[in-house]
Amino acid sequence: MPPAEAGGGTGGTAAHLALRVALRRLRRQRGLSQRELVRPLHLASHSAIADYESGRRMPPADIVTAYERYFSLQPGELLRLRERAVTERADAEARAALADADAEGRPARAGGRAEPEAVPRSSEATRPPGGARRGAVPRQLPIGTTLFTGRVRDLARLDAMLEETSAPAAAVISAIGGMAGIGKTSLAVHWAHRVRDRFPDGDLYADLRGYHPTGSPLAPDDVLGMFLGALGVARDRMPATMEEQAALYRTLLADRSMLVLLDNARTVEQVRPLLPGSGGCVVLVTSRSRLAGLAAREGAHRIVLDLLTAEESAELLGRSIGRARVEAEPRAAAALAQRCAYHPLALRVAAERVGAHGRPLADTVSELEDRRGRLDVLIPDGDETSAVRAVFSWSYDALPDAARELFRRIGLHDGPDISGPAAAALAGTSGRRAEQLLALLTGAHLLQESAPRRYRPHDLLRLYARERALAEDTEDLRRAATRRLSGWYLHSACAARVALSPGLPPMRPEPVELAVTPMSFAGHAEALAWFEAELPNLVAATAAAESAGLYRVAWQLPTALYGFFDLRKYYAEWVGTHETALRCARHVGDREAEGRILCNIGNAYLPMHRLDDALSAYHKSLAIFREVGYRQGEAKVLGNLGSTYDPLGRWDEAADAHRLSLAIFRDIGDRYGEALTVTNMGEMHFRQQRFAEAAEQHREALAISRAIPDPHGEGRAVSNLCAALSRLGESDDALRYGSEALALFRSLGDRYEEAVLLTRLGDVHEDIAGHEAADECRRLALALFEEIGDDRQAAQVRDLLGA
Structure with missing residues (x-):
């Protein structure tokens, strides 16, 4: 039975009273006992129905939806009543908390709510809606940088915004012309760490990937899923649509004081569903776009970041290489800042070169002087990488050949980051050698180690790496790198699949080069952790394999992920990768593979309650298996059909499907x-x-x-x-x-x-x-x-x- 939600006692609000009366009336009009409702509602016991009708517990949204289906009501008829009951209860709890705070003489939080201690978070009566539980306070802000410099005026404006604003406002931080690498995220993260203690209910962070050079921006429902999970909503209680997710998100934040940082947004539409609906929360949005609509409609404060001043540039150099060196060569320091166009990212890369080699600042200025045509100003045609390309180029040129080659290969990888072992496969080298090369790249600030043995380049550097790969490597070399990396992900996923789900049938993955060493796993926990960490890269590898014409890899990789998807229920990635797999299996004419993939797609639709879609996929799969004579697959799909007929109440068809499945399995031994x-x-x-x-x-x-x-x-x-x-x-x-x-x-x-x-x-x-x-x-x-x-x-x- 799904976990029930607290109902706030038998009295409840007016809407809750109306809901429980409606549930009892529907049952009695049909002449049903509470026990007779257990099976159609897929509950484990009639005691839950008694609790819902008495008001002791609020029925979860999926149970209310089951009532609507069973009693042939209009979709949403009872669900809207439940949502009103939840809202009324939350309002009542907030008023009670405020009254408690006033009675005890304690201050209220922003928006008139009492401090967190005023409400006993552990009580059943105060459990948040949507199945969420108040556990650990989410603290998701990324680590700040010790090199943060200047921005005094911008920090003061953010401070003023916090003091003057009692309702949620979005501070839109953008650079001139949407410039990349100007320090929007650094400012937002730095300020957020300064004020995070003002938000006792925690902070949420998401990189919206609005201007990711090779990938797609994150959809709002993807972010809502992550945020709702951080707020305690169990995956099986997650609403199905984005609108429902956004409504639950606003409800959960209505009685919290939280800081929300939405990094690297592309459009207003990407941001709006992620905004709280009431006071007490503050939202920071960073973007290269102006997001003018957010200011016009939501009243967001706009802060436009400029390049660093000469003084701030000198301070950044001082923090990076030591103030004594800057004070010893003030003219050279000023010239270096000018040659770097006062661009923070370019300055940090230049400073690393100066610090690594211990050379005079004047020598580095001379090197940049030779490239001053690409550094003096930003190219007016909007090529925002040009100002720093020269800095990247001499940092890149100073690397050993093998490190440069790995840097170029990483530019071909579309995933958000890359592990040490994956980088070894990409380069076709040993794990130890790859780690040495990665250390060189991180030391040159061409990569950052985002987590232990996981690496990612800045967006501009990712673009530069791809540029170098396209300019220096042949198509054959680039395709070979993609083949090695895709093969590594495939064979590693197959190994993780066996550790995670030993009962699944064996796979025969495409062979890989001898230079590629896939991962191995000691057991379930290791395999599960690897799948979790690598999921975005596995999705990217599937798409890359299809683009490179590696069609067998592209259909086998999602198939290897099936056991993980079945356990973790990442439905968007499950269906998305399998749709790619289906195209690729059809491209190579592998009918049996097509049947397997359709079966897996049906297995995704079944727990999503998309039963008609599940039946459609299963029937197509069944037809293919019968066409190719794959009787074992036919038996499995028949069993799946039986499990799909079950929640539809089609018991005879379910029993028939199971009997046919059993007969085939017995016939083939x-x-x-x-x-x-x-x-x-x-x-x-x-x-x-x-x-x-x-x-x-x-x-x-x-x-x-x-x-x-x-x-x-x-x-x-x-x-x-x-x-x-x-x-x-x-x-x-x-x-x-x-x-x-x-x-x-x-x-x-x-x-x-x-x-x-x-x-x-x-x-x-x-x-x-x-x-x-x-x-x-x-x-x-x-x-x-x-x-x-x-x-x-x-x-x-x-x-x-x-x-």
Whole structure:
């Protein structure tokens, strides 16, 4: 059952009262008992319905939507009532908090709200809407730079904005003509760190990638998903549409005092959904665009950054190479700043060259003098890289050949960053050698180490690296680098796939060059962490492989990601990469691959509740598998169709699909598939509350798994048997099977299934020994879910614990 939301007691607001009356009236008009509603609403117990109708808990949005579907109401009819109830409750809590603050003589926060201590955050009655939980305060600001210099007037204007503004305002920080590298982000981050203590509820940060040289800007719904997650919304409680996400985001920020930094925006439309709707929060937006509409409509304060002054440039040089050296050569320092066009990024790169070689400033000025035609002024035609290209070029030219080559290769990589091992594959060299070259590039300020062993260039440097690659390397060399990197990601993903999901069928990835050494993984946690860190790069590698004509890599890579997507539910990336894979499989005419990919796409649509889309994908996949005679795939898709008919209430079709799937698996002698299908049938009957049949099928699956032998299948069968027997009231047998399964999962090191089982054992212990023993199992399950990063399951267990 999805974690329920606190309802604020049995009294509630007027809208909450109307909602619970409506739910009770709908049920009674159909002549249904609360127990009879459990199955169509996909709940585990009728007690949840009792809580919703009594007002003890607010029904989650997905449950309200299920009510609308089941009772054939207009979409949104009940949901709007629920949203009004949530809003009324939040307003009531804010008024109560303010009254408490006034009674105790404590100051109120911006917007008239009490300080955080006024509201007991841990109480069930004050849980935020949307399934969010107030846990750790989000502190997402990136690290500031110790080289920040000047900008006194701009800092003062930001300070004034904070003092004068009681409602959210956006400070739009842009450079002349949308100039890149002028220090917009540095100013915003520096000021945000200075004032972050004024925002007790935390800070949010997102790089919107508005002017990323090779990638697309982040869509608002992508950012909203990240922000809602930081605010405590579990992934399975995330609204489906951007409008719903934005509404929930505004609701959650309505009673918070937070600082939001939106970096590198491209358009007003990219920013507007990310703005809070009420006072108490301050938003900073950095952009190369003017974003005039934001100032006109939202009243944003505009701050236009100029180039550094001569004095500020001298100060930046002093911070970089030491004030003594600048004071010893003041004329040379002034000339160096002029040759760098007083551009902060160019100055930092120039300073690194001076500091690294210990040469006089005058020598560096002479070098720049030879290139003064490209440095004196910015090119008026809008080529914003020209002013610093010369600085980049002599830093680049001073590198060894191998470091220059790696720098050019990184310019071909479209992902946001690159790891040391990936850089080794890109360059076709060893990991140790790659780390040495990366150290040279970071030392020259041509790369920055954004996290341990992860590197990224500044946008301008990324463009410059790509320029050099196009100018110096042949198309064959560039394509070979893309092939090596794509192959490295593919083989590493296949290795991570095996560690993450050992039961999935093996893959036969395209071979890679001997110089490429893929990643290896010790277990589930390592594989999951790698997938999380590399996901944006894996998406980029898929697109790059398609662009380079590496079609087999481009369809195999998303297929290798399937197990990760199924666990983490990153639906946009799941569907997007598989759509690329589908095009590529069709391009090479691989019909079996096309069927596999369509099946995976259907598996994405199913938990998204896009059931018609899921059925369409499954039927296309089924037709292809039957066409090519791939009976194992046919059996799998039939099982998936059965699982899709289930939530539609098409029980006969679900049962027929499972029976056909089982018949094929038995005919081809696939005992693993047979055990899985029998397990699925048992789970279907469990959801139908046909617990005796479910138990019988799990006993059958157990016998097959032991005969194969398949320890993981055996463990799942025993675990499911524990759950079914518990519902049949056979608590002692349920506990015996549960203990057996627990020992098996621990011997296998399968922490996910162990956590699922511990949750079930909590229910068993609640029947036998009471809350204390039950909660101990649930606490162990929670720790495991948190350790492996399963936010959805962790949220459900926290709900059981009341945490």
